[in-house]
Amino acid sequence: MMKNTVKAFLAVIFAVVATPLALAQSVIEIEPGEGVQEALQEALIMAEPGSVIELKAGRYEFTGGLSLDVENITLRGAGMNETVLSFAGQTSGSEGLLITAGGARVEALAVEDTPGDGIKAKGVDIVTFKDVRVEWTRGPNAENGAYGLYPVESKNVLIDGCVVKGASDAGIYVGQSQQIIVRNSRAELNVAGIEIENSYFADVYNNVATHNTGGILVFDLPNLPQMGGHSVKVYNNKVVANDTPNFAPPGNIVATVPMGTGIMVMANREVEIFDNELSDNASTNILLVAYPREYNDPTYNPLPRAIYVHGNKHGKAGFAPDQAVKDIIEPRTGTPVPHIVWDGAVDGIWAAFFGPDDENAIYISEPEGTTFANLQFVKDMILPWGASVDTDIEDYAGELPSRAAVTLPQEK
Amino acid sequence: MFRRVLSVLAAALLSMTTIAAVARAEINDAALLAARPAKLLSEYGLFSDYANQMPAEGVVPYALITPLFTDYAHKFRFVYVPKGEHATYDAKEVMNFPVGSVLVKTFAYPADFRAPEKDIRIIETRLLIRQEKGWNAWAYVYDEELKDAVLKVAGKTLPVEWTDEAGNARSTNYVVPNKNQCKGCHTYNKEFSPIGPKARNLNMDYKYPAGSENQLAHWSRVGVLEGAPAPADAPRVPDFLDASAPVDARARAYLDVNCAHCHRLEGPASTSGLFLTWDEANKTQWGYKKRPVAAGRGSGGLDYDIMPGKPDQSILVYRLQSLDPGVMMPEVGRTMVHEEGIALLKEWIASIE
Known part of the structure; x- marks a missing residue:
């Protein structure tokens, strides 16, 4: 066994070839086979910064998690269906691959069936996932790992052309990060397709989120090192037929996401949602709500503020509401539940009656025929006789300035 | 021993x-x-x-x-x-x-x-x-x-x-x-x-x-x-097995040395917001009725890291008892359940009001 490992490692060393360029970039080649766990892990540890680790086409079996802590490493396969890293037999490690060094690029490979998260990047500056597939091959199952692609506490995050299927929490989850682009990706059969949580400056565009429980979520949660999520743009996405029953383990916030939610904003400020195609979401296409649970964090703001929704194309929605949409919203709005629902949770009595200040308001400028409801929860609680639902979408017309696009150093 | x-x-x-x-x-x-x-x-x-x-x-x-x-x-x-x-x-x-x-x-x-x-x-x-x-x-x-x-x-x-x-x-x-x-x-x-x-x-x-x-x-x-x-x-923690020391101090000493290297603001598990250092005074931060953040199935379907008085409804105990790599804590360094540690944490959580 040990001899094999040494051999595998030597093979790796001898496979190092310098490119003819003056800026020599060493390439370490890895092939599937026995001892690959140690060979690849050793390469990930011993690689010089700036190296490329190339994983030849084939199926790789791992029993433990992999980790990368060397700066500026590219881990490149031969394609998301050609180079498959299977973790079905994993007995240790909380994720398939953990990245803790900046300048990382993972490209053209698949990670399958991790007991925990797929690929996690923690606390790094510059991380790119390009044409990566993360999948739990048995389909939706509460025993699947939580997150597929999971950058957290990171900066300059690019997720491009990726596919994530079967995550029991969020397929693509970006948490407590800033300067983020998620584009051209497909999230399918997850509880949450794409989730941007407690993050600043995120552009989410040209993605497809389908057959998840909820398509795209923009959340902010209390009691975390980075809070006050803001400046998120969600546009040109196709968010259709999110029809997988919620299979998240209870206790997690996504376990409360109703089946058939298109785009959901919880807390956060300055969120722009536009030019998306939304249809066949059985609860509602767009849901704007306050954090619903009790919390004891005086620095946390639970409300969605400065939300601008415009130019989205709405198909059929709200025809079979689930969870809170069924229990709380449908009794007030009837069926179908409108395309866009805001809970109307606002800060204070004045705002309850006259709406939030302009800079904190909710603006809706959607095509003719789009339906809307403000549930006016706060007003409803204040007035002894309650408050009825406001469905007059015209009252919410207006706009907020659009933020400049996120630019990332790895794209320069 | x-x-x-x-x-x-x-x-x-x-x-x-x-x-x-x-x-x-x-x-x-x-x-x-x-x-x-x-x-x-x-x-x-x-x-x-x-x-x-x-x-x-x-x-x-x-x-x-x-x-x-x-x-x-x-x-x-x-x-x-x-x-x-x-x-x-x-x-x-x-x-x-x-x-x-x-x-x-x-x-x-x-x-x-x-x-x-x-x-x-x-x-x-x-x-x-x-x-x-x-x-x-x-x-x-x-x-x-x-x-x-x-x-x-x-x-x-x-x-x-x-x-x-x-x-x-x-x-x-x-x-x-x-x-x-x-x-x-x-x-x-x-x-x-x-x-x-x-x-x-x-x-x-x-x-x-x-x-x-x-x-x-x-x-x-x-x-x-x-x-x-x-x-x-100089400060001093008790031996977690010393039955003569207060259960609260023993449990916090155990969490301090077994968990707090990651579970602190300066550590790898900062993202969780669960901070288990010896001197962490914020109740939510050390887990008291704190909800999970990115636990996934690590939550075990439970609502809180520490459910006062209810060790079996506490995510902390659930994850320390698990051997499933997608659930268990700590993430590395353990392939077995630490029965004595679990017993202490259960006793402690049962005593919390």
Whole structure:
């Protein structure tokens, strides 16, 4: 066994070839086979910064998690269906691959069936996932790992052309990060397709989120090192037929996401949602709500503020509401539940009656025929006789300035 | 139990001084400072006898009041600070060790835990070396004759067997961590960092060959440490197994050493918002009715990290009881359930109102 490992490692060393360029970039080649766990892990540890680790086409079996802590490493396969890293037999490690060094690029490979998260990047500056597939091959199952692609506490995050299927929490989850682009990706059969949580400056565009429980979520949660999520743009996405029953383990916030939610904003400020195609979401296409649970964090703001929704194309929605949409919203709005629902949770009595200040308001400028409801929860609680639902979408017309696009150093 | 092993070891040290004098090792400071790790543990000269874990002169054995659980492995700890240098005292965090210092930890399994001084299988020695650029960690796995140990960069899994205190046969696949896994826990503000040698966890008597002495006092006396107050004025955690200490302090001491290296604002698990350091005062932050953040199925369908009065409804207990890599905590260093730790945490949570 040990001899094999040494051999595998030597093979790796001898496979190092310098490119003819003056800026020599060493390439370490890895092939599937026995001892690959140690060979690849050793390469990930011993690689010089700036190296490329190339994983030849084939199926790789791992029993433990992999980790990368060397700066500026590219881990490149031969394609998301050609180079498959299977973790079905994993007995240790909380994720398939953990990245803790900046300048990382993972490209053209698949990670399958991790007991925990797929690929996690923690606390790094510059991380790119390009044409990566993360999948739990048995389909939706509460025993699947939580997150597929999971950058957290990171900066300059690019997720491009990726596919994530079967995550029991969020397929693509970006948490407590800033300067983020998620584009051209497909999230399918997850509880949450794409989730941007407690993050600043995120552009989410040209993605497809389908057959998840909820398509795209923009959340902010209390009691975390980075809070006050803001400046998120969600546009040109196709968010259709999110029809997988919620299979998240209870206790997690996504376990409360109703089946058939298109785009959901919880807390956060300055969120722009536009030019998306939304249809066949059985609860509602767009849901704007306050954090619903009790919390004891005086620095946390639970409300969605400065939300601008415009130019989205709405198909059929709200025809079979689930969870809170069924229990709380449908009794007030009837069926179908409108395309866009805001809970109307606002800060204070004045705002309850006259709406939030302009800079904190909710603006809706959607095509003719789009339906809307403000549930006016706060007003409803204040007035002894309650408050009825406001469905007059015209009252919410207006706009907020659009933020400049996120630019990332790895794209320069 | 653990301390008994050490005192036996200390006795062995005394009785073997003559042999040690013959095989006396010279510490290789240059090897310790080199960028590349030595291939063999012996190149550092930290031990005069590997099979009996006898340290070279200037290498001081120590123990922690409440140690980290690592699959019931017995641990022999040593500290080395270059001649003429000293670590400086820190009341709260790890002592500040000078460049050239090493923290040495050997993992071993006695064949029968009821006779821990006999037939000890020594698995590996991990070194945390303080170099110019910061700390570096390497693991060395012993050969069968225990004459030397070989560097293992990518880690290793080894089957081990033993008989526990109750006479039950136990076994597990012991995991030698790779360098990145070491850093998985040994990180403070993104820098590689030691965990154990904090004042509060060292502040107890240790049976040295020359007699029993408080470790902080001993370290100060032999020049390993400077600036330490009298032991009575230094902080101290209880032994988590000391039934005479308050259950709250024992549980917090256990969480401090087993979890808080990651679960603190400066640690790898900062993203969770669960902070388990000894002195964390914010109730939500140490888990009291705190909701999970990114636990996934690690939540076990439960709502809170710590549900007061209800250990079986607390995520903390659920994850410590699990062996599923997608659920278990800590994430590395454990392939078995620590029954004694679980029992203490359950007792503690049951007592919380």
